[in-house]
Amino acid sequence: MPLDRRAFIRGSALTLGGALSLRRLPRAGAAQPTIWDRRSLQRLRIWDLHGHLTGVGGTAAERIRWILRYARRLGIERVVFFMGLRFRRNPAPREFRRDNDDLMRALEAAGEHALGFVYLNPNYPEESLQELDRCVRNGPLVGVKLWVAARATAAGVLAIVRRAAELRVPVYQHTWYKTTGNLPGESTPEDAARLAAACPGAKIIAGHTGGQWELGIRAIRRRGNLWAGLGGSDPTAGMVEMAVRELGAARVLYGSDCPGRSFASQLAKVLGAEIAPVEKRLILGANLRRLLTAALAAKGIPVQP
Amino acid sequence: MIVDVNVHLGRWPFRYLRHDDPARMAKKLRSSGVGQAWAGNFDALLHVDLDAVNHNTALWCRRWGGGLLVPLGSVNPRLPDWQTTLLRCVQRHKMPGLRLYPGYHGYQLDDPAVGELFRLAQQHRLLLQVAVRLEDPRTQHPLLQVPDVNLAPLQGLLKAFPRVPVVLLGALRSVSTRELEAMMDWGPLYVEISMLEGTAGVQRLLQRVPRQRVLFGSHMPLFVLESALLKLMESELSQEEQEAIRHRNAQVLLSGKKPS
Ligand SMILES: [Zn+2]
Numbered sequence: 259m260p261l262d263r264r265a266f267i268r269g270s271a272l273t274l275g276g277a278l279s280l281r282r283l284p285r286a287g288a289a290q291p292t293i294w295d296r297r298s299l300q301r302l303r304i305w306d307l308h309g310h311l312t313g314v315g316g317t318a319a320e321r322i323r324w325i326l327r328y329a330r331r332l333g334i335e336r337v338v339f340f341m342g343l344r345f346r347r348n349p350a351p352r353e354f355r356r357d358n359d360d361l362m363r364a365l366e367a368a369g370e371h372a373l374g375f376v377y378l379n380p381n382y383p384e385e386s387l388q389e390l391d392r393c394v395r396n397g398p399l400v401g402v403k404l405w406v407a408a409r410a411t412a413a414g415v416l417a418i419v420r421r422a423a424e425l426r427v428p429v430y431q432h433t434w435y436k437t438t439g440n441l442p443g444e445s446t447p448e449d450a451a452r453l454a455a456a457c458p459g460a461k462i463i464a465g466h467t468g469g470q471w472e473l474g475i476r477a478i479r480r481r482g483n484l485w486a487g488l489g490g491s492d493p494t495a496g497m498v499e500m501a502v503r504e505l506g507a508a509r510v511l512y513g514s515d516c517p518g519r520s521f522a523s524q525l526a527k528v529l530g531a532e533i534a535p536v537e538k539r540l541i542l543g544a545n546l547r548r549l550l551t552a553a554l555a556a557k558g559i560p561v562q563p
Numbered sequence: 564m565i566v567d568v569n570v571h572l573g574r575w576p577f578r579y580l581r582h583d584d585p586a587r588m589a590k591k592l593r594s595s596g597v598g599q600a601w602a603g604n605f606d607a608l609l610h611v612d613l614d615a616v617n618h619n620t621a622l623w624c625r626r627w628g629g630g631l632l633v634p635l636g637s638v639n640p641r642l643p644d645w646q647t648t649l650l651r652c653v654q655r656h657k658m659p660g661l662r663l664y665p666g667y668h669g670y671q672l673d674d675p676a677v678g679e680l681f682r683l684a685q686q687h688r689l690l691l692q693v694a695v696r697l698e699d700p701r702t703q704h705p706l707l708q709v710p711d712v713n714l715a716p717l718q719g720l721l722k723a724f725p726r727v728p729v730v731l732l733g734a735l736r737s738v739s740t741r742e743l744e745a746m747m748d749w750g751p752l753y754v755e756i757s758m759l760e761g762t763a764g765v766q767r768l769l770q771r772v773p774r775q776r777v778l779f780g781s782h783m784p785l786f787v788l789e790s791a792l793l794k795l796m797e798s799e800l801s802q803e804e805q806e807a808i809r810h811r812n813a814q815v816l817l818s819g820k821k822p823s
Binding site for chain 1: 578579580581582595596698699700701702703704705708758759760761762763764783784785786787788789790791792793794796797798799
């Protein structure tokens with residue numbers, strides 16, 4: 259490698275001064291395991307931000323039990339699920355209600371091993387707000403999922419995000435920058451950044467870190483109420499290092515996008531990253547527990563940080 | 564012990580990578596239980612002087628590998644006198660096989676030159692690797708969008724040259740397991756797991772593809788090595804399946820391919 263990474267980062271920290279706070283320098287060669295076993299993974303207290311019930315057969319309960327069986331093999335303590343038994347890009351209110359019912363049925367079967375976010379459609383703002391109250395304020399769900407029905411800059415989104423902020427739950431906003439072209443309602447991380455600026459009290463997760471994470475991280479780095487969700491892209495080396503360098507480890511969240519993605523490939527992004535062990539623990543679980551503290555407390559779910 | 568059939572030396576054109584240096588690569592592989600790695604060279608994607616690239620691949624493997632790195636050369640059958648490049652891989656560098664990049668080199672597998680390449684591979688007892696995908700098309704550089712390789716012509720090639728084993732690299736997000744199941748009848752076709760996704764992916768792959776055809780591949784240094792390692796832990800695999808994928812299949816494949 260022609261370039262000494264540490265020298266580069268120190269150099270850029272000097273040049274950029276206080277404009278971007280580089281929270282830490284990656285330390286090379288720190289002794290960390292490269293061969294993991296279940297015990298050592300369990301000790302990391304891994305919470306997974308991003309799971310679905312699609313792509314496998316059976317009832318909601320059967321699906322979640324099957325998925326969690328493999329999560330446990332890799333020592334994952336809890337998985338957050340969202341959306342129903344199939345993916346609907348622009349669901350009508352009765353459809354997203356059904357999806358959320360299916361999700362809540364699955365969660366019942368999973369007990370303490372799973373949590374859920376409510377799936378809403380900003381093209382139906384009134385019904386979405388009602389559903390948010392039904393499933394989060396008065397129900398068991400602990401966050402909001404927004405997908406590709408409308409971009410994060412659309413009018414209906416802001417009302418939902420403001421209400422989520424009042425309820426003190428995070429919003430997972432799917433984001434991608436696709437070289438091959440986004441869907442019409444598909445948000446980019448810049449859309450998410452605009453939303454975060456419009457609602458500074460909200461805690462918003464930029465899903466997939468934008469897919470092209472070098473772009474996504476740039477787009478969200480100046481907004482402190484935006485987190486990077488790592489799940490659902492190929493396990494390319496350097497993603498987590500750059501996220502930690504630019505955002506700080508506290509704003510980076512592990513997630514898998516199971517069962518479409520493997521737990522292995524997505525965990526590997528964090529486990530194989532050249533960052534400190536304490537940063538891995540934050541990204542793999544502690545940050546998510548912190549984001550969900552208020553929601554879990556409101557529902558009387560005890561959690562050790 | 565693990566045999567990783569898919570690593571690259573050289574430089575990925577779009578990003579600094581932590582292990583894009585032969586010494587660091589070798590150290591990381593060794594400390595992770597990989598005892599042998601089949602190495603191509605990212606420089607082969609865009610360089611035209613593939614003789615120089617292959618020379619470096621062989622040199623780096625010798626200098627830094629200590630028996631760990633097995634060099635695979637690259638030829639582009641669209642270049643003038645690619646045949647001499649192939650012969651140098653065999654005679655000068657003693658390479659057991661070649662890694663092909665039809666996507667990056669801009670040809671299809673039904674190109675007549677590919678038939679000639681297979682003929683020479685059979686004659687010199689080479690194995691062939693075909694890089695079906697190196698990077699998710701959604702994340703590619705807008706000025707270098709490389710489509711996945713269309714594998715349909717392999718059926719005819721494997722029929723005409725049944726003693727040429729073909730290892731598909733990075734195929735498992737573009738080819739479904741159902742399609743693969745049918746393709747296994749075409750001849751000695753193998754896949755590696757670097758791009759395999761989905762919960763319990765390896766175990767689900769083995770429901771359709773015989774374990775003798777599945778190899779360990781990491782796609783290091785572009786991908787994190789831990790991804791492939793943890794896949795073998797995520798799936799519920801028998802001891803036999805573990806051993807077959809970790810090393811035995813690759814060892815059997817290579818043992819028949821040492822050029823004399
Ligand atoms: Zn997802």
